[in-house]
Amino acid sequence: MTVTILARVVRGLEWVAADEVATALPAVRPRLAAREVTFETGRWPEPGLLALRTVDDAFLRVAVRDGVGATRDVPARVAAWCARLDWATWRDRLGQLRPVPERPRFDVVASLDGRRSFNRFALENTVGAAIAARLGGVFAARDGAGRTPGETDLTVRLMVRGPQLVVALRLGVRPLHRRAYKLATGAGTLHPPLAAAMARLALPTGPPVAGLPVARLPVAGTPQAGAASRGGAASRGGVSQVPVVADPFCGDGTIAIEAAYALPAATVLGTDLDPGRLANARDNAGRAGQRIGFGRADAARLPWRPGAVTSVLTNPPWEVAVRAGGALAESLVPFLSALPGVLPAYGRVALVLDAELDGADLLARRGLRVLLGQRIRLAGRISDLLLCAPDDAGADGLVDGLGAWRERALAGGLITPDGF
Numbered sequence: 262m263t264v265t266i267l268a269r270v271v272r273g274l275e276w277v278a279a280d281e282v283a284t285a286l287p288a289v290r291p292r293l294a295a296r297e298v299t300f301e302t303g304r305w306p307e308p309g310l311l312a313l314r315t316v317d318d319a320f321l322r323v324a325v326r327d328g329v330g331a332t333r334d335v336p337a338r339v340a341a342w343c344a345r346l347d348w349a350t351w352r353d354r355l356g357q358l359r360p361v362p363e364r365p366r367f368d369v370v371a372s373l374d375g376r377r378s379f380n381r382f383a384l385e386n387t388v389g390a391a392i393a394a395r396l397g398g399v400f401a402a403r404d405g406a407g408r409t410p411g412e413t414d415l416t417v418r419l420m421v422r423g424p425q426l427v428v429a430l431r432l433g434v435r436p437l438h439r440r441a442y443k444l445a446t447g448a449g450t451l452h453p454p455l456a457a458a459m460a461r462l463a464l465p466t467g468p469p470v471a472g473l474p475v476a477r478l479p480v481a482g483t484p485q486a487g488a489a490s491r492g493g494a495a496s497r498g499g500v501s502q503v504p505v506v507a508d509p510f511c512g513d514g515t516i517a518i519e520a521a522y523a524l525p526a527a528t529v530l531g532t533d534l535d536p537g538r539l540a541n542a543r544d545n546a547g548r549a550g551q552r553i554g555f556g557r558a559d560a561a562r563l564p565w566r567p568g569a570v571t572s573v574l575t576n577p578p579w580e581v582a583v584r585a586g587g588a589l590a591e592s593l594v595p596f597l598s599a600l601p602g603v604l605p606a607y608g609r610v611a612l613v614l615d616a617e618l619d620g621a622d623l624l625a626r627r628g629l630r631v632l633l634g635q636r637i638r639l640a641g642r643i644s645d646l647l648l649c650a651p652d653d654a655g656a657d658g659l660v661d662g663l664g665a666w667r668e669r670a671l672a673g674g675l676i677t678p679d680g681f
């Protein structure tokens with residue numbers, strides 16, 4: 262049996278998600294569209310689908326209908342059509358991938374583009390009521406104010422795009438971006454799939470350690486020194502065979518935790534000025550089962566020895582959701598100036614910056630070369646994701662697979678060299 266999977270992704274990072282899909286599921290051929298990666302798989306159930314980390318949400322496609330209009334009677338007509346679909350079979354199919362109760366409580370989530378004479382709530386409630394019996398479930402409707410009905414076992418997704426309606430079932434109980442580990446959070450915390458994409462961009466994909474340059478161990482006595490390298494990788498004469506990944510504005514630990522998942526053999530470090538955020542990070546990492554060395558430090562004075570950090574992955578406070586504090590209260594320049602010093606020549610930096618800032622220029626003046634700048638849109642906000650290397654590095658940008666997916670996205674007009 263072949264099924265079609267729709268993966269929703271951050272705008273601008275479709276090519277990164279396609280690379281993850283193609284690496285995790287080598288038999289599939291992802292297709293790219295704005296905010297979406299679609300593919301067929303003949304292997305069902307495929308548990309790797311629920312482990313995708315750069316994907317926001319993933320769905321099993323149930324049916325597609327063309328000729329959906331914009332008039333008030335559309336919800337009733339769509340509901341009548343949906344009620345004829347073989348919902349019990351689709352529910353059982355999903356039940357092969359993950360547990361689905363015999364009589365699931367389900368909700369319906371619709372998205373509509375363009376102007377229509379009905380709203381999404383009318384469509385959701387009409388379709389939900391119409392399919393409950395066929396699905397053998399209990400429809401959890403929104404309340405009068407449109408509030409969601411709380412946790413459900415199953416979500417039916419309706420995507421109305423122009424004249425087309427796509428009907429799908431969410432693969433997980435909740436969206437993939439909602440990580441079970443991430444319960445302790447503060448202001449400006451990062452979207453986990455973006456953190457996972459940063460880790461993919463700044464780190465090699467293949468086998469975790471093979472072919473990596475040697476990185477030196479962190480300095481004794483600094484917060485990170487307590488972080489034993491995970492995966493038991495070898496260390497000889499103060500030189501470690503594993504990459505060292507660090508986030509000097511780690512907040513609740515999202516980037517550090519996602520980097521730890523992406524590179525199981527790496528030593529991962531996170532520092533922040535705020536003890537409350539560090540407590541969150543430790544809580545979250547504990548729930549994720551990841552060993553990460555967290556410690557308190559002002560990013561104006563990076564607590565790592567010269568050349569000790571293979572990759573710095575971070576989203577600094579750009580005065581939008583969170584203000585910089587400590588020695589950075591006036592300007593982030595001391596951090597940017599210190600950054601090249603902690604990297605070896607083959608080091609990498611991935612930064613999320615506010616799009617208003619001229620990040621490439623700012624970094625170039627501090628001795629970092631921007632290898633790649635990708636504009637992204639997340640919850641309506643535009644940011645830049647920059648991949649940088651020390652200015653004297655001979656390095657080019659991306660490892661093979663990722664580079665090929667970026668080329669495809671560029672050739673197809675989905676992205677431009679720095680935007681979309």
Ligand SMILES: C[S@@+](CC[C@H](N)C(=O)[O-])C[C@H]1O[C@@H](n2cnc3c(N)ncnc32)[C@H](O)[C@@H]1O
Nearest residue numbers: 449450451510512513515534535559560586587
């Ligand atoms: C945008 S948040 C980072 C969020 C983080 N990526 C996450 O997912 O939770 C910026 C962080 O910078 C920290 N910060 C502000 N000034 C700092 C400084 N001088 N040195 C280190 N951290 C600082 C704040 O405490 C905050 O946690």
